[in-house]
Amino acid sequence: MSFREDGHAAVDWVFDYLERVGELPVLAQVEPGDVRRSLPESPPERAESFADVLRDLDDLLLPGITHWQHPRFFAYFATTASEPGILAELLAAALNAVAFIWRTSPASTELEAVTLDWLAQLLGLPSGWHGHIEDTASTSTIAALAAARETTGGRVVVCSEQAHSSVDKAARLLGLELRKTPVDDALRLQPEALDLSDAAAVVATVGTTSTAAVDPVPAIADACEAAGVWLHVDAAYAGSAWVCPELRDSQAGVERADSLVVNPHKWLFVPMDCSAFWSRRPEALRQAFSLVPEYLRTSDEAESLSDYGPALGRRFRSLKLWAVLRCFGREGLQARIREHVRLAELFEGWVCDADGWELGAPRGFSLVCFRRDAPDEANEALLERVNRTGEVFLSHTKLEGRYVLRLAIGNARTTEADVRRVWEILQREAREV
Amino acid sequence: MSFREDGHAAVDWVFDYLERVGELPVLAQVEPGDVRRSLPESPPERAESFADVLRDLDDLLLPGITHWQHPRFFAYFATTASEPGILAELLAAALNAVAFIWRTSPASTELEAVTLDWLAQLLGLPSGWHGHIEDTASTSTIAALAAARETTGGRVVVCSEQAHSSVDKAARLLGLELRKTPVDDALRLQPEALDLSDAAAVVATVGTTSTAAVDPVPAIADACEAAGVWLHVDAAYAGSAWVCPELRDSQAGVERADSLVVNPHKWLFVPMDCSAFWSRRPEALRQAFSLVPEYLRTSDEAESLSDYGPALGRRFRSLKLWAVLRCFGREGLQARIREHVRLAELFEGWVCDADGWELGAPRGFSLVCFRRDAPDEANEALLERVNRTGEVFLSHTKLEGRYVLRLAIGNARTTEADVRRVWEILQREAREV
Numbered sequence: 001m002s003f004r005e006d007g008h009a010a011v012d013w014v015f016d017y018l019e020r021v022g023e024l025p026v027l028a029q030v031e032p033g034d035v036r037r038s039l040p041e042s043p044p045e046r047a048e049s050f051a052d053v054l055r056d057l058d059d060l061l062l063p064g065i066t067h068w069q070h071p072r073f074f075a076y077f078a079t080t081a082s083e084p085g086i087l088a089e090l091l092a093a094a095l096n097a098v099a100f101i102w103r104t105s106p107a108s109t110e111l112e113a114v115t116l117d118w119l120a121q122l123l124g125l126p127s128g129w130h131g132h133i134e135d136t137a138s139t140s141t142i143a144a145l146a147a148a149r150e151t152t153g154g155r156v157v158v159c160s161e162q163a164h165s166s167v168d169k170a171a172r173l174l175g176l177e178l179r180k181t182p183v184d185d186a187l188r189l190q191p192e193a194l195d196l197s198d199a200a201a202v203v204a205t206v207g208t209t210s211t212a213a214v215d216p217v218p219a220i221a222d223a224c225e226a227a228g229v230w231l232h233v234d235a236a237y238a239g240s241a242w243v244c245p246e247l248r249d250s251q252a253g254v255e256r257a258d259s260l261v262v263n264p265h266k267w268l269f270v271p272m273d274c275s276a277f278w279s280r281r282p283e284a285l286r287q288a289f290s291l292v293p294e295y296l297r298t299s300d301e302a303e304s305l306s307d308y309g310p311a312l313g314r315r316f317r318s319l320k321l322w323a324v325l326r327c328f329g330r331e332g333l334q335a336r337i338r339e340h341v342r343l344a345e346l347f348e349g350w351v352c353d354a355d356g357w358e359l360g361a362p363r364g365f366s367l368v369c370f371r372r373d374a375p376d377e378a379n380e381a382l383l384e385r386v387n388r389t390g391e392v393f394l395s396h397t398k399l400e401g402r403y404v405l406r407l408a409i410g411n412a413r414t415t416e417a418d419v420r421r422v423w424e425i426l427q428r429e430a431r432e433v
Numbered sequence: 434m435s436f437r438e439d440g441h442a443a444v445d446w447v448f449d450y451l452e453r454v455g456e457l458p459v460l461a462q463v464e465p466g467d468v469r470r471s472l473p474e475s476p477p478e479r480a481e482s483f484a485d486v487l488r489d490l491d492d493l494l495l496p497g498i499t500h501w502q503h504p505r506f507f508a509y510f511a512t513t514a515s516e517p518g519i520l521a522e523l524l525a526a527a528l529n530a531v532a533f534i535w536r537t538s539p540a541s542t543e544l545e546a547v548t549l550d551w552l553a554q555l556l557g558l559p560s561g562w563h564g565h566i567e568d569t570a571s572t573s574t575i576a577a578l579a580a581a582r583e584t585t586g587g588r589v590v591v592c593s594e595q596a597h598s599s600v601d602k603a604a605r606l607l608g609l610e611l612r613k614t615p616v617d618d619a620l621r622l623q624p625e626a627l628d629l630s631d632a633a634a635v636v637a638t639v640g641t642t643s644t645a646a647v648d649p650v651p652a653i654a655d656a657c658e659a660a661g662v663w664l665h666v667d668a669a670y671a672g673s674a675w676v677c678p679e680l681r682d683s684q685a686g687v688e689r690a691d692s693l694v695v696n697p698h699k700w701l702f703v704p705m706d707c708s709a710f711w712s713r714r715p716e717a718l719r720q721a722f723s724l725v726p727e728y729l730r731t732s733d734e735a736e737s738l739s740d741y742g743p744a745l746g747r748r749f750r751s752l753k754l755w756a757v758l759r760c761f762g763r764e765g766l767q768a769r770i771r772e773h774v775r776l777a778e779l780f781e782g783w784v785c786d787a788d789g790w791e792l793g794a795p796r797g798f799s800l801v802c803f804r805r806d807a808p809d810e811a812n813e814a815l816l817e818r819v820n821r822t823g824e825v826f827l828s829h830t831k832l833e834g835r836y837v838l839r840l841a842i843g844n845a846r847t848t849e850a851d852v853r854r855v856w857e858i859l860q861r862e863a864r865e866v
Contacts, residue, residue, distance in 0.1 A: 327482070
């Protein structure tokens with residue numbers, strides 16, 4: 001069998017998988033070590049066929065895969081690798097372009113700039129910002145904070161208690177101190193509590209991980225401007241919602257940010273990894289990251305995107321973003337985002353109307369935080385039971401010390417029937433706890 | 434047309450591309466801005482078909498692509514995205530597993546450990562090292578230096594003048610001082626010149642970027658052990674050669690390293706990105722990077738690989754490494770590495786035997802540095818002419834201030850005829866300079 005035939009078999013595997021993924025247990029039902037024990041301890045001496053790999057993917061790996069593509073994956077932030085994005089990853093792998101400087105991949109470098117401009121237009125961001133793609137928001141945050149440190153000379157990063165753990169991790173990596181600001185009742189950073197002494201940057205979050213709360217960016221921007229502090233906005237999840245004009249209240253003040261991250265691999269149907277990073281101060285990023293050794297020096301007067309972040313080697317990530325933006329179009333993206341928010345509203349309504357259930361926080365975008373009106377242990381046991389069914393997968397957080405369940409909607413395959421199903425299962429299992 | 438049919442069309446595009454890539458101009462023949470100007474300024478309102486994307490890939494992007502898959506790509510370090518690796522990327526994109534903790538992708542987490550163990554066996558590394566995958570060696574170096582800083586409390590990173598620029602970049606990011614040690618005539622770090630005062634780490638290179646020189650790791654390890662300094666070995670390119678026992682002289686002392694990076698996406702037929710990172714002190718990495726917020730806390734007693742590096746979100750990169758190791762087998766990997774080294778030896782012989790040509794440095798593995806016995810300007814003009822033909826692509830470096838051409842062999846499609854061809858072109862163009 002030729003690799004071309006293997007390729008066609010792989011495509012059929014992919015589309016068969018996407019058709020049947022809803023019937024698989026969404027959360028892997030294995031114990032730690034099960035997958036490892038099923039695999040040989042040593043690599044083969046002689047070549048095996050790709051058909052063997054595909055067979056073992058089914059037999060050995062699939063039971064150990066938590067299906068992020070499942071329509072009833074409601075944990076963390078639900079994501080989708082859409083078909084055009086998947087196929088673009090195939091093409092990108094075949095081209096294997098490594099875009100560390102312009103001439104090693106002009107098309108990848110320029111398509112990255114073009115797609116980030118397109119995305120800025122779709123989201124209603126200011127024109128003229130410099131955009132590039134990092135792998136994850138963790139790296140985007142590192143890039144922002146490194147530029148802030150370089151520009152301001154400050155030694156402290158300020159964020160709310162509800163900011164993502166990657167801010168802690170980035171600060172630690174960069175040797176910066178982290179100062180956490182209290183939040184209000186709606187879990188938003190309290191701007192009047194901001195202490196910006198010796199600060200390099202404030203990270204404001206639009207759509208926090210626990211509850212999708214929106215920090216008051218305009219007031220934070222005022223404080224940053226007055227103190228000469230870099231404002232980085234983390235809209236990794238919720239920024240995708242801005243494709244719908246009616247969801248742009250949460251964008252107020254973002255136009256004053258020094259840098260912004262939105263992850264199309266979260267809620268914009270692009271496969272991992274694709275973290276969109278914009279800055280209106282690209283020279284600060286270059287100052288932090290540009291470094292051109294002799295063997296990469298060329299006479300081209302073209303920008304190299306490795307000057308804007310930590311990594312030198314860069315995959316052709318813009319190809320999948322381009323494919324998704326084109327194959328969905330503005331209308332297609334809007335329709336799905338609106339549907340996800342509608343489904344979250346529906347679920348929120350059921351929780352509010354049901355005896356013995358309560359919201360844990362106000363619904364944010366397509367994320368609902370809720371709980372049984374019962375002790376934490378009961379809620380924890382409920383989540384454990386519900387996830388063990390294999391039919392649905394939800395996650396949790398703690399809010400003011402209380403255990404809260406999270407239902408995140410964001411998979412393109414999720415329908416109203418799926419949301420009804422998770423509510424049925426929750427009610428059924430709650431009776432058993 | 435369904436996406437499944439699009440998928441089959443994409444696979445045919447990929448295999449047609451791999452068949453014809455040798456006929457395309459290897460270095461993109463466009464000027465900065467050409468690709469950008471050929472693309473619409475705004476994204477589409479309505480969905481377009483994937484067939485349109487595929488058509489524009491051919492018509493608009495391909496002229497702007499530098500073909501890393503071309504058999505006469507001899508620049509930087511030549512790479513290969515092999516067929517099993519490409520197809521595995523398709524599968525990984527379809528699964529879209531995000532392995533930030535064990536339960537979000539048990540199979541990805543455990544396969545990563547298994548494939549890194551397999552690879553350690555293939556390369557003859559000590560057993561028991563902890564392995565995980567980062568995107569690039571830049572990130573692997575960041576991880577190593579962060580762990581070194583955490584463990585030793587030192588504030589200085591020491592490397593040779595020939596170490597890769599990513600060491601400078603990582604040190605800057607981490608707020609560490611960089612101290613460069615002189616090299617000997619063969620461009621290897623001089624261990625007697627090491628100054629380890631206040632040092633956190635030494636980065637020793639096995640296979641430097643300019644000339645594939647091998648630092649004297651045993652002597653460096655002695656110095657590091659005596660001073661309590663972390664030893665990180667950067668074998669990003671040359672480490673793959675260790676799959677052949679006869680090329681393991683360069684491995685001496687590596688068993689004493691605290692951490693090691695080898696990039697299978699360089700010379701082991703895996704598509705970008707796949708940087709293999711091992712450490713015999715995994716607890717130091719966890720100390721530097723582990724941080725588990727409430728929303729990621731689980732009762733699983735299983736390790737999460739995001740505790741070992743900067744990023745939280747992790748792609749299913751082990752799938753392509755697994756596919757490549759299986760579809761090549763130890764023998765297949767060895768055969769190709771040996772052939773590349775043989776071709777480099779052949780070319781080296783031609784340079785040595787020809788009038789008016791000279792080696793710029795001793796051949797290292799599959800890399801030959803050479804030049805015309807002529808002023809730098811003539812060598813620079815020669816490279817420019819040769820690359821402009823579109824038939825071949827070479828890069829350059831500077832050694833002791835002199836301009837030197839680099840021929841790097843590493844593409845699986847490269848044959849002896851390709852190497853003969855580049856030598857013919859070099860000789861022809863040299864007569865014209």
